[in-house]
Amino acid sequence: MNTTKGLKLIGKGAFTKCYQLNDTTVLLKSEDPIKECMAYDWFPESDLFPKVGFSSIDGCYEMEYYPRVRSLKNNLDNDQYQIYKDLREVFNNLETSINIHDGYSLIYKGFEQLDNEGLKEIMLEALDACSNCGSDVGFEISPRNVAVKDGKLILLDVFFMKSVLNKVRS
Numbered sequence: 001m002n003t004t005k006g007l008k009l010i011g012k013g014a015f016t017k018c019y020q021l022n023d024t025t026v027l028l029k030s031e032d033p034i035k036e037c038m039a040y041d042w043f044p045e046s047d048l049f050p051k052v053g054f055s056s057i058d059g060c061y062e063m064e065y066y067p068r069v070r071s072l073k074n075n076l077d078n079d080q081y082q083i084y085k086d087l088r089e090v091f092n093n094l095e096t097s098i099n100i101h102d103g104y105s106l107i108y109k110g111f112e113q114l115d116n117e118g119l120k121e122i123m124l125e126a127l128d129a130c131s132n133c134g135s136d137v138g139f140e141i142s143p144r145n146v147a148v149k150d151g152k153l154i155l156l157d158v159f160f161m162k163s164v165l166n167k168v169r170s
Helices: 033-039 078-092 100-112 117-133 162-169
Strands: 008-012 016-020 025-030 052-054 060-064 137-139 146-149 152-155 159-161
Touching: 033 052, 033 060, 033 117, 033 159, 078 100, 078 117, 078 152, 100 117, 100 137, 100 162, 117 137, 117 159, 137 162, 159 162
Parallel strands: none
Antiparallel strands: 008 016, 016 025, 025 060, 052 060, 137 159, 146 152
């Protein structure tokens, strides 16, 4: 297979279109360099992040299909919902800067404030993986870019590159 023709589009974001390949796998047609970092296994080994692999289709990746849930609170284990709330607090309290290349350092400071040492370490490692693409890293967490698997939180695409977002939007 070398095209997305005939595949069911199940999601679309600024960088990525998501197609359902079968009941368990999706194809991501993406301009997101963070997906490439994930496919190269630069992200930390953690259940928080999906396993992303390269597809035989150029510019595409494959990963597990995570059906949407109506309520994160009702579907996440209590400790996992706390992780979500902690990361939302980081996101909501991130400093802003006119210079997009301050992203890495601002997010780093935000993650440094996490009380959960294990979560702090994982998120800082993930941030370091993202820095392979540049210092203009962005972080956003909301119900639309996370998933749930067996009560566990999955961070689908909480990191992005601001310069790529600006390029895609223009």
